[in-house]
Structures are given as structure tokens and as C-alpha cells.
Amino acid sequence: MAKGILIYAQTDRNGILQNVVLELAKTAQDLSQKLDNCEINAILFTDGTNLEENKNILSKNGFNKVYIANSLKLKQYSTEYYSKITVDLIKNITPEIFLIGATTQGRELAPVVATTLNTGLTADCTKLDINEKGQLASTRPTFGGNLMATILCKNYPQMATVRPKVLKKAENEIIKNTEFIELDFDLSTIEKHVELVEFIENKQLADVRIDEAEIIVAGGKGMKNQQGFELLQELAQVLGGSVGASRGAVDMKLADSSIQVGQTGKTVVPKIYIACGISGAIQHTVGMSGSDKIIAINKDKNAPIFKVADVGIVGDVFEILPKLINKLKG
Amino acid sequence: MKIAVCVKQVPDTADIKWTENNTIQREGLESIINPFDMYALETALKLKDREQNVNITTLTMGPPQAEEIIRKAISLGIDDGFVVTDKKFAGADTAATGRTLAAAIKEKIKEVDLILCGQFATDGDTAQTGPAISVNLNYPVITYVKEILSVENNIATVKKEVEDGTEILKVKLPAVLCMLKCDYEPRRPLIKGFKNAQKAEIKFYGLNDIGLEVEQVGIKGSPTYVSKAFRPEQKQGGEIFVPDNADDAVNKILEALNG
Structure with a gap:
């Protein structure tokens, strides 16, 4: 039995x-x-x-x-x-x-x-x-x-x-x-058909892995360019968190697909999820809506991300994030 | 080289509406090829682009209407395809689905070198059907595959994405590979593809065609069953602030971080 x-x-x-x-x-x-x-x-x-x-x-x-x-x-x-x-x-x-x-x-x-x-x-x-x-x-x-x-x-x-x-x-x-x-x-x-040739560590993930991070700072198309993602990187570092991205940002080559959150990416459940310049299509929110607390910053007050956010801030990420980083470094 | 690509028809996530009984409102719902399966199809087509003598068959288990997604796959450049369909297949879990698809591949495709699946289906999200197919056929499996780097002398070299990085693995064929989202996008059909899809003859195979018994398929052949389904409490959006200036916004965020 x-x-x-x-x-x-x-x-x-x-x-x-x-x-x-x-x-x-x-x-x-x-x-x-x-x-x-x-x-x-x-x-x-x-x-x-x-x-x-x-x-x-x-x-x-x-x-x-x-x-x-x-x-x-x-x-x-x-x-x-x-x-x-x-x-x-x-x-x-x-x-x-x-x-x-x-x-x-x-x-x-x-x-x-x-x-x-x-x-x-x-x-x-x-x-x-x-x-x-x-x-x-x-x-x-x-x-x-x-x-x-x-x-x-x-x-x-x-x-x-x-x-x-x-x-x-x-x-x-x-x-x-x-x-x-x-x-x-x-x-x-046992006949073994699969052999490991090489393991390549993902340096971007090396500090804090996205699947283990307590805090995730994620960016979407609204982060516009590489500099935008550098801001997220800096914020994540100050907070001891990890960077995530929406599919839009990955498609724009602003971020590696290994950190994509959402339907064709990862499902994450951090304590705090900060969504920056992410509009919040359902394909993204299915991967992060289980987070304990969601803070969203977006220019568009009608962005669907605000429907899942606990705290929504209507504003420009490029004005807000540098000040936030400075204050946290304070 | 003979490739089989297993695909699933799923409701378009962006489109789902729920009834009062927590079932999906099927009426008027758009069905699509599971997004991960689109990458499996694209990966197969890429191999066909670069190698000689590649033939690709796609198959799906589902209702007869799933014929639509087989035609869609053919419009992209897949050679042919069939639907594995029978009322007796209804209620299958991943174990029964894996067994059914494996039997269909064995009976109807026979010599196969590579079987590609999507890593997840966006509706069920179990990621179990691909491995289940592999065990039924006694083939090796690699999941979370990001790319097929090469296929040479009956050995595929693939990139697998894991939590801490990337593994390069070699696998002896035949094998089952489950594809993640790739770093390339699925192609769109060309006019010629639409024509091919229209005139393609899609076959339908039932239980009697694939050499299984009724106890091995559908709800009878499934070791698991759903005892209850419910909708979780939907998150209500919190307050939305329109701060006067960036400093106000920063203070609000700090408050939220500390709270």
C-alpha cells in the first residue's frame, strides 16, 4: 500500500x-x-x-x-x-x-x-x-x-x-x-542520449535572479532606449532587486528575452513589482499580477496597468526615476 | 529529415470573457495557435530553410474545428498536417494527451527525427505534454529550448534556458524538443502559402486509426481530474495619483516602498 x-x-x-x-x-x-x-x-x-x-x-x-x-x-x-x-x-x-x-x-x-x-x-x-x-x-x-x-x-x-x-x-x-x-x-x-556541452552563466542575472528577486523593477516600451533601461538597472541595484521587461521592451531589443515577464516569458511573484513605462496588456499582467505590491508609473492615466496596480503614479519615468534613485542613495 | 510539430488551439488570452459559472465564454471567442507552438513551427521552418530534404508535418489533438490551425500552419510553409480527433479523446489530461499524440505520430508519421512542441500552452500552462510524448515513444526530451543551433549526423545541438543561464546540449535523434519564445519572430504567411493552405487535404484520425484502446485515452485514460474550478478574487486597482511634480511622485513611491 x-x-x-x-x-x-x-x-x-x-x-x-x-x-x-x-x-x-x-x-x-x-x-x-x-x-x-x-x-x-x-x-x-x-x-x-x-x-x-x-x-x-x-x-x-x-x-x-x-x-x-x-x-x-x-x-x-x-x-x-x-x-x-x-x-x-x-x-x-x-x-x-x-x-x-x-x-x-x-x-x-x-x-x-x-x-x-x-x-x-x-x-x-x-x-x-x-x-x-x-x-x-x-x-x-x-x-x-x-x-x-x-x-x-x-x-x-x-x-x-x-x-x-x-x-x-x-x-x-x-x-x-x-x-x-x-x-x-x-x-x-542506462543509455544516455543527452550530453551537456557547455554552461554559460547569465551575468545579467548573476546578482539577483529574477525568479528569486523580492523586488523587480520592470520596464516597457515607455523606457524608450538603452539609457532608460540603465536607469532601471540602477534603481534595481539600489533596492537590491532585479530588472524585468515587458515583451514590447524585449522586441525593441532594450532587454534580453530571459528577463521578459508575461505570457511568453516568466511568471514572477516578488514582494514589490515596480512597472515603469509598461502599458499593462493582459499578456504582461498574467505574469506579474500575483506580486504582493505593484507600483506603476506611466504617462497615460488610462493605461491598463493601473487596473492591477496598488499604487499608480501618472508621470514621466525619465523625471521621476533619477530623483527616486538619488533619494534612495541619499 | 522528418520533423513533426505538435500544436494546440487555444483561446486568445486577450479575448477571454468569463461566464457566471466560471467557464470560458466560447461564443465569438477567437482561437489561435498557442503562441509557444508558433515558435516551434518557426524553428522547424528555419531548419527547412537551411537544410536539404526537410519535411514537416504538423498535428493537433482537438475538435474537428482544429483543422483551422493546421491550415494556418500550412500557410506558413509546413508541408502537411492532420487532426487527431474523436469524442472519446474528450477530457484528456496531459498523460492521456501525450499518449494519444505519441500514438498518432507512431502510426501516421512513422519515421520521425525530431518532434517539436511549444514549452507551454497559454491556457493550461502545464508544460507536461511534450515530455509525456517523449516517454511514450522512448525518445529523449529537452525542455526550455531557446534555439536549435545545428542538426548534424543525427545529433542536434540546442540552447536551453535555465534559471541561472544557458546550457548547450547535444541530443541524439530522434528526440522531443519543447520550445520557449525564441529570439526570432514567427513568419507571416505569403499569398502562395494561403493558396497551399486552401487546397491542402487535411486528414482526421480517430481512436481506431492510432492503435490505442478506449481505456487509454480521454477522461478514462487520464490519471488526474479536476475536482473544482474557481476564479480567484480579482485584484482591484488601487488609487491613482497625479502628482504635481516629480518630487511628489518620488515621495509617493517611497511611501509605497516602505509601507
């Missing part, structure tokens, strides 16, 4: 455990209250880098068991290797729930695992709960946040990817006498 919750303990390129893992750990604690004898376990891939530190963190976040796949060949993420090992573990320990962070990695790994196991997967959830029948109820936005759907799964494990930064991690340590179990696996039996 399926039992317990399994969490994918994703690490980054340097072996650092991702925040979303701790968010999932806390959520799993909450879910386990509504399930009988529910263990919370993790699967961790490692080449040994930072392993002791990660074990330490996991044992303070309420994990009962951590299954560790340790090999130099696992240093670089590989969907083929990781999914095979994960599927084998799941067949062995039969968890009732398997949770994965909805990162670029998680959103590739999870559907491969789910399809292989012939089970259901709900994408990019913003809320998880256990219903009266003991099933995982996964709630997610669709149509760019215009409609929420709560989805149930008929098979086991019930799987969900969960959007980072939406759920909270535990405020206090939950210390468990965590059992660490080294997994046995044979990578030579």
Missing part, C-alpha cells in the same frame, strides 16, 4: 540545496497531519559536493529518511539518469505522494517520471491540501491566473510540481533523527 510523502531534494550546480525543497518539506509536514503514520522522505542526487551540509539541513527540516544517489556521474543533472533512479526508488518504497519544485529541472523530470510510472501529475501548483477522502488536492492557476483548478489523482504516487516561493518554509527547526540511505544503482544500463 502506498505510504508517505517523497520530496525531490534539488540542488543547484554547486551542490547547494534549493529553497523550494524546504518549502516542500514544510508543506509535507502540514499534509502529513491529515494522513496516518505518514513519513516524509527525500531523494537527493549528489557527487559528494556539499553533501554533509545538505544532510544537516535536511535533518533539521523534518525528514525521516533521505535516499542518496551518490556518483560523480550525477554531478550534472540528467533527466535520463535522474528519472531512472527516481522511478526505481518509487517502485521500491511506493510513496503515496511525490512532490517536486516547479523549476526548469523539476518541470522536465516530473512529467518523465509520472509518464513512466503511469501516474498523474499536476503542474506548477500554488496550494496543496489533503481532502476528506485522504487524497492530495493540488490547486493551480490556469489561463494565466484567471482560473484556479483543484486537481485530484487516481493513481499512486499522486504527483505535483510546486511553484517556488509561494509556500512558506518552516519558521523553526524540525529536528529528526534522519536516516540516510545510500541507493544502489547501475548507470551503465
Whole structure:
């Protein structure tokens, strides 16, 4: 019988455990209250880098068991290797729930695992709960946040990817006498078709990544030119935030498409979103309307961005931003 | 080289109106090719522009009216296309959709080197159908692809965008690639394209044509189901200030930043 919750303990390129893992750990604690004898376990891939530190963190976040796949060949993420090992573990320990962070990695790994196991997967959830029948109820936005759907799964494990930064991690340590179990696996039996040739770090993102930023200063066509975006860069720097852009600005080559917010770009949920010279077409607002506080500056008082803004300022960004930056530097 | 591009008909986001029951008002709603699929089509067409002997088929699962978007794709320069349609496919989740599209590709296209999908569909936004197709066909998958740099000796070199930068990956074909918004824009149809689209014969394939059982498709073949749908509280715009001068504006913003 399926039992317990399994969490994918994703690490980054340097072996650092991702925040979303701790968010999932806390959520799993909450879910386990509504399930009988529910263990919370993790699967961790490692080449040994930072392993002791990660074990330490996991044992303070309420994990009962951590299954560790340790090999130099696992240093670089590989969907083929990781999914095979994960599927084998799941067949062995039969968890009732398997949770994965909805990162670029998680959103590739999870559907491969789910399809292989012939089970259901709900994408990019913003809320998880256990219903009266003991099933995982996964709630997610669709149509760019215009409609929420709560989805149930008929098979086991019930799987969900969960959007980072939406759920909270535990405020206090939950210390468990965590059992660490080294997994046995044979990578030579797996045919690998995908190879990493090179990784190019995005320097523009290096300071504060847009998906992790608490403050985003975003610009649209109204920023007019490169100098306009330099202003945004400066403001973002003073505020310790990150720069975003509307599609219009990307099309004008004022910004790289990797920082585009909206329908064909990224969905962001910072604490503060400052929209500068962005008119606010629905294709943009679907990617940012979930921000805690939205401040919009636009010349046109009828700009649709003001419909989603908490604070709207009708004015010229080129007059306001330099003064704002000066004052903040003050 | 044989390329299959999977496309989806989606409502135009800018156009969506909601009924009182939280369903989409379908009447008069404009349907478009999912914007990410437009980049998948463009990427396939770019390969056809620069390589010899490239043939592209596009397919979609949906109601018979989805024929429209297949014709649209042909008007852009895609060679041919078909609609996978059957009442029994209704209610499919991403698992059942992936299985159905994979079966259609296997049965109706047979030898395929490259399958391109859009990374997300703007309605469902799940990003799961492409990977599901890959597992059903036992092909490798790469998601979040920004560009195909080259295809040589049965190996594609691609740029993948991840949170902290860009990865250059090599993949042995056949493979499934899920395309993000690219740094180039989808082309527009030419007059010749419209003519081709008009006279193209679009085929329709149902459950019996693709070698699956009724338990494997549609709502029966879907491990997930929607238990409830609701509209979140819509954000009401806050106050709009028309400051006397830039200093006033700055003070207002500082207040908002600190509040």
C-alpha cells in the first residue's frame, strides 16, 4: 500500500540545496497531519559536493529518511539518469505522494517520471491540501491566473510540481533523527542520449535572479532606449532587486528575452513589482499580477496597468526615476 | 529529415470573457495557435530553410474545428498536417494527451527525427505534454529550448534556458524538443502559402486509426481530474495619483516602498 510523502531534494550546480525543497518539506509536514503514520522522505542526487551540509539541513527540516544517489556521474543533472533512479526508488518504497519544485529541472523530470510510472501529475501548483477522502488536492492557476483548478489523482504516487516561493518554509527547526540511505544503482544500463556541452552563466542575472528577486523593477516600451533601461538597472541595484521587461521592451531589443515577464516569458511573484513605462496588456499582467505590491508609473492615466496596480503614479519615468534613485542613495 | 510539430488551439488570452459559472465564454471567442507552438513551427521552418530534404508535418489533438490551425500552419510553409480527433479523446489530461499524440505520430508519421512542441500552452500552462510524448515513444526530451543551433549526423545541438543561464546540449535523434519564445519572430504567411493552405487535404484520425484502446485515452485514460474550478478574487486597482511634480511622485513611491 502506498505510504508517505517523497520530496525531490534539488540542488543547484554547486551542490547547494534549493529553497523550494524546504518549502516542500514544510508543506509535507502540514499534509502529513491529515494522513496516518505518514513519513516524509527525500531523494537527493549528489557527487559528494556539499553533501554533509545538505544532510544537516535536511535533518533539521523534518525528514525521516533521505535516499542518496551518490556518483560523480550525477554531478550534472540528467533527466535520463535522474528519472531512472527516481522511478526505481518509487517502485521500491511506493510513496503515496511525490512532490517536486516547479523549476526548469523539476518541470522536465516530473512529467518523465509520472509518464513512466503511469501516474498523474499536476503542474506548477500554488496550494496543496489533503481532502476528506485522504487524497492530495493540488490547486493551480490556469489561463494565466484567471482560473484556479483543484486537481485530484487516481493513481499512486499522486504527483505535483510546486511553484517556488509561494509556500512558506518552516519558521523553526524540525529536528529528526534522519536516516540516510545510500541507493544502489547501475548507470551503465542506462543509455544516455543527452550530453551537456557547455554552461554559460547569465551575468545579467548573476546578482539577483529574477525568479528569486523580492523586488523587480520592470520596464516597457515607455523606457524608450538603452539609457532608460540603465536607469532601471540602477534603481534595481539600489533596492537590491532585479530588472524585468515587458515583451514590447524585449522586441525593441532594450532587454534580453530571459528577463521578459508575461505570457511568453516568466511568471514572477516578488514582494514589490515596480512597472515603469509598461502599458499593462493582459499578456504582461498574467505574469506579474500575483506580486504582493505593484507600483506603476506611466504617462497615460488610462493605461491598463493601473487596473492591477496598488499604487499608480501618472508621470514621466525619465523625471521621476533619477530623483527616486538619488533619494534612495541619499 | 522528418520533423513533426505538435500544436494546440487555444483561446486568445486577450479575448477571454468569463461566464457566471466560471467557464470560458466560447461564443465569438477567437482561437489561435498557442503562441509557444508558433515558435516551434518557426524553428522547424528555419531548419527547412537551411537544410536539404526537410519535411514537416504538423498535428493537433482537438475538435474537428482544429483543422483551422493546421491550415494556418500550412500557410506558413509546413508541408502537411492532420487532426487527431474523436469524442472519446474528450477530457484528456496531459498523460492521456501525450499518449494519444505519441500514438498518432507512431502510426501516421512513422519515421520521425525530431518532434517539436511549444514549452507551454497559454491556457493550461502545464508544460507536461511534450515530455509525456517523449516517454511514450522512448525518445529523449529537452525542455526550455531557446534555439536549435545545428542538426548534424543525427545529433542536434540546442540552447536551453535555465534559471541561472544557458546550457548547450547535444541530443541524439530522434528526440522531443519543447520550445520557449525564441529570439526570432514567427513568419507571416505569403499569398502562395494561403493558396497551399486552401487546397491542402487535411486528414482526421480517430481512436481506431492510432492503435490505442478506449481505456487509454480521454477522461478514462487520464490519471488526474479536476475536482473544482474557481476564479480567484480579482485584484482591484488601487488609487491613482497625479502628482504635481516629480518630487511628489518620488515621495509617493517611497511611501509605497516602505509601507
